[in-house]
Amino acid sequence: MITDGELIQQLQKGSLDALGALYDRHQKMVFRTALVITGDADAAADLLQDVFLRLHRFASNVDHERPLEPWLYRMTANLSYTWVKRSRRWLRPLEEMAEWLVGGKRHMTHPTSPIDDDWQQVQNAVSALPLPQRVVVVLYYLNDLSLQEISEILEVPVGTIKSRLHYGRESLKKQLLTSQSEKLSDLRCEFT
Amino acid sequence: MNSFDVYIKKCLRNTATRQKPPREGRERLISAATYASNPSRTRENILRAIIRSKSIYPIHAYSPLDAVHWWNGLFITSGTLSPRSLL
Numbered sequence: 001m002i003t004d005g006e007l008i009q010q011l012q013k014g015s016l017d018a019l020g021a022l023y024d025r026h027q028k029m030v031f032r033t034a035l036v037i038t039g040d041a042d043a044a045a046d047l048l049q050d051v052f053l054r055l056h057r058f059a060s061n062v063d064h065e066r067p068l069e070p071w072l073y074r075m076t077a078n079l080s081y082t083w084v085k086r087s088r089r090w091l092r093p094l095e096e097m098a099e100w101l102v103g104g105k106r107h108m109t110h111p112t113s114p115i116d117d118d119w120q121q122v123q124n125a126v127s128a129l130p131l132p133q134r135v136v137v138v139l140y141y142l143n144d145l146s147l148q149e150i151s152e153i154l155e156v157p158v159g160t161i162k163s164r165l166h167y168g169r170e171s172l173k174k175q176l177l178t179s180q181s182e183k184l185s186d187l188r189c190e191f192t
Numbered sequence: 193m194n195s196f197d198v199y200i201k202k203c204l205r206n207t208a209t210r211q212k213p214p215r216e217g218r219e220r221l222i223s224a225a226t227y228a229s230n231p232s233r234t235r236e237n238i239l240r241a242i243i244r245s246k247s248i249y250p251i252h253a254y255s256p257l258d259a260v261h262w263w264n265g266l267f268i269t270s271g272t273l274s275p276r277s278l279l
Contacts, residue, residue, distance in 0.1 A: 014229065016222050016225055016226065016229075019221065019222070019225055020218050020221070020222055023217070023218050023221055024218065027213045027217060027218075028213060031211075031212075031213040032208035032209070032211075035208055035211055036204055036207065036208050041211050044211075044213075045213065045214045045217070048213055048214075048217060049217065049220060049221055049224065052221050053221065053224055053225060053228065056221075056225045056228065056229070057228065118203055119203045119206050119207045119210075120207075121203075122199075122200060122203035122204060122207070123203070123204070123207045126204065137200075138204070141197070141200050141201045141204050142201075142204045142205060142208060169196075169197075169200075172200060173196065
């Protein structure tokens with residue numbers, strides 16, 4: 001099978017087929033990472049395009065002898081970061097207004113079973129984390145990267161990554177415990 | 193990894209794998225990259241083409257103006273072109 005490095009070399013010579021092949025190979029990883037960081041499937045689809053268009057544009061700067069994944073993770077994390085910050089400022093108030101007007105709330109997934117409900121709670125808890133912690137939590141849990149790898153991708157010292165993961169994990173525990181106890185108290189109310 | 197870590201990992205993966213990237217993603221990418229790599233196009237031509245062709249809009253753009261802003265950010269590194277002047 002042709003390697004990523006060989007495809008990068010072809011892309012550097014202008015081959016769009018090579019770009020397509022790299023897209024097919026890595027699209028799921030980029031899309032899922034962006035999806036969990038942003039919590040928005042439409043944004044994740046756009047960010048996926050954005051990441052690969054930047055790969056096309058900056059292909060000459062990519063070292064074909066090094067693995068491509070760290071470059072893709074870095075670009076995905078940076079672009080998702082920018083998207084979240086921008087949407088917080090501009091899109092969120094408009095979306096909330098739209099949701100209020102149509103009288104419903106848009107969910108990334110539609111919980112139908114207790115398992116779905118658990119997933120949704122975890123996604124909500126992750127979305128509530130401060131952005132630097134959220135990115136580390138996603139790269140660690142979703143993408144299975146080590147602290148060292150995350151530190152190299154984000155260009156942040158390992159100690160900082162460790163502390164972001166620690167505080168992120170504590171915050172997730174707290175939020176999930178709170179939502180569990182709310183659920184239990186709701187159940188108690190239903191039975192009394 | 194303790195049981196909490198395993199639980200978080202499982203939930204996040206299940207949430208992420210339920211949604212698939214858009215099917216037409218590769219075609220959109222190649223179409224956009226073709227526009228970008230055509231040396232005969234000036235940046236203004238590219239932006240005018242975006243306004244005419246919905247096929248290379250980013251999904252999240254709500255209007256031609258949004259799309260122009262998005263492409264502006266992507267392609268234009270030196271100077272800015274006012275998107276409004278193109279509409």
